[in-house]
Amino acid sequence: MIFSPIFLAVALASQVLATSTKSAADDYFSNLIPRTKYALLHETTGPEAGAIPGVVAAVIPDDARPEWNVYWVRDACLVYDVWLNQLVSQGDTSLRPVLDDMVHVLVRSQQITSLAGNVFTGSLGEAVYYLDLDYILDSTARIGSPADDTQPFRAAILIKYADWLLTQNNGTWVADNLWPAINLDLQWISSNWNESSWDLWWPPVWGGSYWTASLQYRALKAGARLGRKIGRPENVVGYDSRASLILDYMQTFWNEKEGYMVETTITDVKLGRSGKGAAPLTVTIYNFDPTLGCDAKTFQPCSDKALSSLKYIANEFRKFFPVSQNIPEGDPAYMGFFLEDQFEGGQPQFFSSFNQAEQLYDALATWHILGHLEVTNVSLAFFQQFNSSIATGTYSASESTYTHLTDAIREWADAVVVLLSKATPADYVLPMSIDKDTGEPFGPRGMIRSLAAASSAHDTRSGMIPPSWASEHNTTAKSGGATYGQAAGQVVLG
Numbered sequence: 023m024i025f026s027p028i029f030l031a032v033a034l035a036s037q038v039l040a041t042s043t044k045s046a047a048d049d050y051f052s053n054l055i056p057r058t059k060y061a062l063l064h065e066t067t068g069p070e071a072g073a074i075p076g077v078v079a080a081v082i083p084d085d086a087r088p089e090w091n092v093y094w095v096r097d098a099c100l101v102y103d104v105w106l107n108q109l110v111s112q113g114d115t116s117l118r119p120v121l122d123d124m125v126h127v128l129v130r131s132q133q134i135t136s137l138a139g140n141v142f143t144g145s146l147g148e149a150v151y152y153l154d155l156d157y158i159l160d161s162t163a164r165i166g167s168p169a170d171d172t173q174p175f176r177a178a179i180l181i182k183y184a185d186w187l188l189t190q191n192n193g194t195w196v197a198d199n200l201w202p203a204i205n206l207d208l209q210w211i212s213s214n215w216n217e218s219s220w221d222l223w224w225p226p227v228w229g230g231s232y233w234t235a236s237l238q239y240r241a242l243k244a245g246a247r248l249g250r251k252i253g254r255p256e257n258v259v260g261y262d263s264r265a266s267l268i269l270d271y272m273q274t275f276w277n278e279k280e281g282y283m284v285e286t287t288i289t290d291v292k293l294g295r296s297g298k299g300a301a302p303l304t305v306t307i308y309n310f311d312p313t314l315g316c317d318a319k320t321f322q323p324c325s326d327k328a329l330s331s332l333k334y335i336a337n338e339f340r341k342f343f344p345v346s347q348n349i350p351e352g353d354p355a356y357m358g359f360f361l362e363d364q365f366e367g368g369q370p371q372f373f374s375s376f377n378q379a380e381q382l383y384d385a386l387a388t389w390h391i392l393g394h395l396e397v398t399n400v401s402l403a404f405f406q407q408f409n410s411s412i413a414t415g416t417y418s419a420s421e422s423t424y425t426h427l428t429d430a431i432r433e434w435a436d437a438v439v440v441l442l443s444k445a446t447p448a449d450y451v452l453p454m455s456i457d458k459d460t461g462e463p464f465g466p467r468g469m470i471r472s473l474a475a476a477s478s479a480h481d482t483r484s485g486m487i488p489p490s491w492a493s494e495h496n497t498t499a500k501s502g503g504a505t506y507g508q509a510a511g512q513v514v515l516g
């Protein structure tokens with residue numbers, strides 16, 4: 023290589039670009055995150071938000087939009103998950119009181135007789151309540167409820183807290199108080215996982231959902247492990263074999279030809295769904311577990327299928343939104359929910375847009391732990407975005423090709439964050455979405471799913487690795503000079 027002045031100039035220019043993208047993302051998060059943390063703890067949660075302790079309202083409550091002043095269990099679980107990761111992996115014990123409130127609310131929600139039924143006939147699937155946890159009678163306010171992601175998401179959250187309490191020598195409390203509630207949801211999943219249900223988007227469709235199945239798989243696997251750990255093996259007989267069936271079912275959603283995970287069994291545009299949407303992207307984040315490496319069956323963030331899916335779906339959304347038309351090919355663009363979305367005009371979403379950055383921060387962390395990355399024929403097109411001459415094969419962290427690829431992928435993820443900074447209101451309180459024509463903030467202010475996605479992307483960008491849900495052991499992945507500890511949830515450089 024001859025270091026001609028032109029080569030040096032180009033190299034320096036791209037270096038400056040990378041540095042400026044990184045520092046723009048740093049600057050944005052330094053303003054956004056403190057404001058977001060405050061909004062989640064004080065403006066959407068508990069008595070300060072007009073809710074009972076532990077309830078997180080779907081948005082900062084606003085009398086002008088009463089339809090949003092409700093407790094959607096799914097959206098609240100996104101927030102609980104952020105707090106749990108901050109407690110478990112970042113040691114923020116100041117969150118323990120609000121997490122204890124969360125336990126009370128989640129356990130109570132199981133027992134509330136609602137239009138979904140009672141605890142024997144369906145209340146476990148009720149997806150939405152008033153802020154005092156009263157059930158909702160207005161059927162238009164609970165379209166999409168009951169939803170079968172309620173039980174597994176609630177169980178996964180309670181299991182994550184239980185796992186942490188075990189590290190605090192609090193197993194008796196877990197066994198006596200948390201386990202009966204967790205196992206109530208697990209029993210339901212084990213018996214009913216193969217039933218159709220409403221999916222997570224609006225208006226919902228009735229069918230099988232990749233998101234729901236993925237959460238069911240995770241809840242049963244993690245629940246079986248926890249049950250054995252606390253000495254209740256007789257409670258979890260059959261959960262692992264049921265989970266294997268669900269894992270097989272999850273593989274049926276893969277579109278081999280185009281290389282993306284279809285999100286629902288309803289794939290008829292006349293019924294409002296092509297099956298192309300962002301829910302599988304969200305799965306990569308919530309079922310992320312670096313002890314599983316880049317496993318494609320569980321759709322880990324760095325798996326070839328998840329990377330291919332990200333590229334395919336991101337490009338579909340790029341074509342879909344007018345505001346993305348001027349974004350150069352190769353730069354990140356906005357993500358929405360699903361391609362046929364008409365709700366509130368069908369706008370780009372902060373939630374799924376942040377998710378695409380988070381998937382890559384998670385992937386980068388896993389490659390770092392493994393000490394290598396693999397390019398397969400399935401992920402080739404994804405990697406070609408960052409090196410057009412890349413070939414299939416395994417690239418070790420000591421190779422310059424690995425460094426070049428991972429630097430470029432990190433910069434792309436940071437560019438997602440910078441893109442979203444342009445759509446952020448001056449007060450740094452994220453709304454629901456982004457106007458698809460003008461790129462301006464759009465929709466209800468302080469929507470918790472936007473706030474949770476921003477927090478989670480920020481935390482993973484800073485090196486936070488969520489605790490393992492799959493591993494029987496507390497330290498399993500070890501190579502490439504890095505060790506992953508489940509209890510600490512952190513990468514330790516050796």
Ligand SMILES: *[C@@H]1O[C@H](CO)[C@@H](O)[C@H](O)[C@H]1NC(C)=O
Pocket residue numbers: 189496497509510
């Ligand atoms: C990790 O596992 C070992 C063996 O089971 C146990 O002795 C140790 O206390 C665990 N550490 C933590 C932090 O949970």
Ligand SMILES: *[C@@H]1O[C@H](CO)[C@@H](O)[C@H](O)[C@H]1NC(C)=O
Pocket residue numbers: 122187191192195
């Ligand atoms: C166990 O954890 C629960 C929930 O945080 C708490 O209320 C209880 O005091 C803890 N018990 C012990 C022995 O630490």
Ligand SMILES: *[C@@H]1O[C@H](CO)[C@@H](O)[C@H](O)[C@H]1NC(C)=O
Pocket residue numbers: 215216217218219229230231271287
């Ligand atoms: C139930 O399982 C069968 C066989 O795997 C599958 O074809 C069907 O779509 C599943 N239904 C739901 C709702 O999970």
Ligand SMILES: *[C@@H]1O[C@H](CO)[C@@H](O)[C@H](O)[C@H]1NC(C)=O
Pocket residue numbers: 281399400
């Ligand atoms: C990748 O290779 C596998 C096995 O060699 C093959 O079954 C699959 O169709 C290939 N996929 C693509 C996208 O080329």
Ligand SMILES: *[C@@H]1O[C@H](CO)[C@@H](O)[C@H](O)[C@H]1NC(C)=O
Pocket residue numbers: 409410411412413422423424426427
């Ligand atoms: C791109 O990939 C090819 C093939 O592996 C490799 O030879 C080349 O050095 C890579 N380019 C950069 C800039 O890393």
